[in-house]
Amino acid sequence: MNKGKSKAMNRFKPLSEPETHSEYLLTNIYLLLIIENHILNKPLDTQVGLIMPPGLNYLPSRPHTNIKFYESILVHTKSVQFEHFTRDNSEEISYLKFRIQKVLTPVEWCSLNSSIQHSPFMYQQMIIAKDKPAVTINYKDYMDAWRNVLFYQDPSSKHSWYLTFIKSIKLPLPTWFMTDWWTKFGPSTDIFPATVMQAYEKSNLSLLQFMHQYSIPWILRWQYATHDVTKNNLGSFTYLSQDIYSKWWDKFNCVFITKPTAPPTPLKLSEFPSLSSSFKDVVTKPNPQKESSSSINLRYCSGYS
Template sequence: MEPEYWDKNPFKATAKAFPPGFHYRPTTLNKTRKFYEFILVDTNSVSIKHFKDPKDPNLNTHSTIQILKVMQPRHYGSNLNQPKKFSAPFDPTRYTYWDYIDAWTNVFWHQNNKYKHSWLIYFKNNTTYNFPNWFLQWWNYFGPIPQIYPEEVQQGFNQFSRMFNNQESRIPADLMYFSSFALSWIFSWQYRYGKIENKFDNSKAALDQVKNWFQVHPEFLKPADPETSLFLNKKSQLAIFLAGSKSKEILAKNLKEVLHLLQQQEEEEKPSKKKVESSDENDDQDDDPFYQNEDDCFGISLEED
């Protein structure tokens, strides 16, 4: 900060630099925080409620924002710079996809004159989210930190992390966990995170619920070793095949077919197993120092002088 803008009260310092009502660097003066809030509301991306002090109707004490969806670039259109018109009168009358991205940050820079405003952020129940890549950076900044997790949420997240296949997902485990179980957290403007209040139902993210979630979403389950995964996959296919048997006779016939297929597959795999064993023996010789140094013995005479 430049010396002429400095003040021991940071809110007074920013008031010297920013236009009235702004707590971020404006691109144009008519792109206010309300402009960015209207973008998110008008695109049905969020639901926002502001709560006022009963003694002062002009004072917003806190706000809630429910995340309904995060619009992908392809859902906006082929040209991200092409302005879209609002569904209701507003100034400015249009916005671009870049404004939409900025809205997810600038909407939170709301503050009251007591500097005690806070946001309750939460996801919607039974909603599948498809987050764009830029939203992951938003999550790193505005998402909750593990230090504020209630014990039940922490236990559920630990279980979720152990089972979640993060190698196959670009979405981090904590974002997937919070969005899948519709959890909430508090964010305050002063870059401080508040604790999740006990009045919120955290049991929906407990250990048993995490296990149930992976049963419904097996595509996110961390795989076992390849052979085990292949075995489990075949086992599942065979179970479906046998379940289609409508009588004892058909079941007996299907069981014989399954047994025949398994025996045939085992016979086909035997040659490959032998090759692997032979290769392992050669590898053992390569690793043996005796075989590695055999060339060193050439030219050495064992006869005494």
């Protein structure tokens, strides 16, 4: 094995936790855009290759914005802690941890640079990665980082995301985050074990408050698919979609949630440092194989049409 290969393999941590065995449930269908008639009859992976930009699984709003760029923004602003785990000393990612520390509001974003105090959408120079030159970004890029970074896929297309809110996060969160990110990537209560569901129903908390208060993680993965959608009197159209699945993490100790002495209000806030490693530069398309589901809760979130 050459030294370059060893260095690349060491960028990621070995698998340290067993995978969950709960069933994935379809929790959101994100409609990307309408598939044009001339490619409708082609295989799904061919359609994806003809529609999506090379190496990306999202439609970029500006050039030269890859997954590594978006991860760097979230790390630099101490919004998210990333950890990547591999299996059997290989570079194939088994799962990725995504610990949410904070979501900056427009006002907090402006506070990062006194020259843009009146407009978060003014561009500013920011160094978001070590040993890299400053880049020109604004608050829209920060929002796009949240929207796009989870659409990373490695060559196996079998990895998953472990997501959780760290108790340091400040609530309430920005409206765009709630109506966009949480609607798209948040879990469904259908993944809860019965005892946790009972505790949730008695808590009088929103789902996000409940997940935050007890730092409950959820496991997420996604895949490409197609869906026919009827638009009023315009007829039926076929959309390329990203179907998002979530499930319960079986190793989570839920005893302190269900016992009578569980805390009735969110815990105190504190600060946590940010940890990160980099994504691989090359992002490939997933294998569009459906996950089976016995209970489906659809939350539609339209993209470009």
